[in-house]
Amino acid sequence: MRILVSSPAMNVYVRALVTELARRNLLDRFHTTIGFGRRRVRSAPGRVVSHPVLETLRIAAQRLRFGRATRHEIGPLSFDRVARVLDRAVSKNLHSQDAVYAYEDAAQETFRAAKNQHILCVYELPIAYFETVRRLCLEEAVRYPTWEPTLLGTRDSAAKLDRKREEMSMADLVVCPSQFVADSIPKGKRIVVSPFGSPETVQPTRQPDSKGRLRVLFAGTLSQRKGLADLFAAIRLVDRQDIEWVLLGTALMPLDFYRKRCPEFVYERPRRHCEALALMSRCHFLVLPSIVEGRALVLQEAMACGLPIIATPNTGGSDLVVPGKTGCLVPIRSPESIAEAILRLADDRHLLEYMSEQARRKAAEYTWSQYTNRIVQAIEMQVSSPPSVR
The missing domain is CATH 3.40.50.2000 (Glycogen Phosphorylase B;)
Structure with missing residues (x-):
């Protein structure tokens, strides 16, 4: 089984998945924005494909406080544009993998291309589905109007929301980190709930004062x-x-x-x-x-x-x-x-x-090994199923 993974960000859960897939020799390629330096995946030499230009410029613009350049959705260096450009690049690099694994806002074109090649589409949703996020955030904007600028979920365009809907509709398997997220997914989708792992138990450098404040x-x-x-x-x-x-x-x-x-x-x-x-x-x-x-x-x-x-x-x-x-x-x-x-x-x-x-x-009790095992087992089960059953 060969799995292509695509993510514009290098979060801890992305790293855990890519590392485990590489260890099991299941990773075909990992496409990301910056896959070197601190973001390097050491266990996957030769399998990481970086698309660094836009993300490097976006980070620089943030540090220089060029707000217009990184403005939500419409900025030429917005994270949304970075994700869309990566998605488009990945869609042109599919070649009969068994599955593609992508994340919200960076899966539309990849999944379209995968469907044309009968490749399984796996969609990880690290946060509740947008309909739940949007509903709750809009309610908060009414409860606390002065806090509305901090509720970024209220500002997505109709085009972005349509993109999210299409991504979800094309997903053959949806990976959720909690039951709360699973409960927000549209009915009829195949779902696997796989909680994130914890860091190793941290020994405190200095115990909090048991008698002070x-x-x-x-x-x-x-x-x-x-x-x-x-x-x-x-x-x-x-x-x-x-x-x-x-x-x-x-x-x-x-x-x-x-x-x-x-x-x-x-x-x-x-x-x-x-x-x-x-x-x-x-x-x-x-x-x-x-x-x-x-x-x-x-x-x-x-x-x-x-x-x-x-x-x-x-x-x-x-x-x-x-x-x-x-x-x-x-x-x-x-x-x-x-x-x-x-x-x-x-x-x-x-x-x-x-x-x-x-x-x-x-x-x-929660390990990254458990997180990745559940996901791999669910993908294997789906890949082995006839396309008509997916």
């Missing part, structure tokens, strides 16, 4: 898609001086925007993965009240660092939460529930210590 972490893009406005409302309800609120992630608005709504937090800029894990290990627990995700990797990263989690079902991490052991599951759009969960952990340091160890153990 409690350090509560939020990690992710500072947006209302991640439920940040609800967390700010919960912080006001908690109103405790013995808690330090730490926000780690990319700010989509000037920091003054966030400070006006919650002046108490400590802001930590994005950093290298190992440095982010080190920062996590110096906190006591993670709060992620997301409105819509796919499978928030940060949950498992935090748990591997020994942090219990407070999360919504829409993070895609319901299976990670064992009440009283690994964390608390709270409804979306409920600052009161978030505040209650925070206070429950803040007022019982002994429980927090117990949950810290349980969180590490739970995170260790």
Whole structure:
């Protein structure tokens, strides 16, 4: 069996899949934007095809703050254009592989060409299907109008939405990282749910102070898609001086925007993965009240660092939460529930210590080997099926 993989980004789950396919000698080619330097896949020499020009220019434009060039969808160096150009290039490089494996917004032309050659089309959706994302984000724009600029899911053009629909319609198999994502997929699609793996258990460089101020972490893009406005409302309800609120992630608005709504937090800029894990290990627990995700990797990263989690079902991490052991599951759009969960952990340091160890153990149950095995088995089953059954 030969599988061609295409992805404009080199995320940890893309790397895990490509590495395992290469190890099993199933990888035909991996097409990406930049497949060298830090993005190099060492286990796949000679099988990585890079298309670096546009992505290199896009990264440079971002660093130089050329906002017009990278503007959502319409900028000549937007990520959407990078994805479309890669998709077009890959569509011209199919030659009777058994399967092509592609991701949202970068699969349309590849799948069209694959269908003409009777090649299996596998579509990984790391976040909920766009109809769910769009509906929830539009509702949030009504709840919190001033946060609308942080809800990028409300701004996709009709052409982009049509592209997503066509990609999904052509997919023979859809790979989802959580049941939450699977539940958002149109009826009648073949689906495999394969949760992401966790990093190896992280030994803290410095234990959080068990008697000093409690350090509560939020990690992710500072947006209302991640439920940040609800967390700010919960912080006001908690109103405790013995808690330090730490926000780690990319700010989509000037920091003054966030400070006006919650002046108490400590802001930590994005950093290298190992440095982010080190920062996590110096906190006591993670709060992620997301409105819509796919499978928030940060949950498992935090748990591997020994942090219990407070999360919504829409993070895609319901299976990670064992009440009283690994964390608390709270409804979306409920600052009161978030505040209650925070206070429950803040007022019982002994429980927090117990949950810290349980969180590490739970995170260790999810491996990248399991993630890739489920996917490969599902593809093998589909490839062996007659085309009329797919």
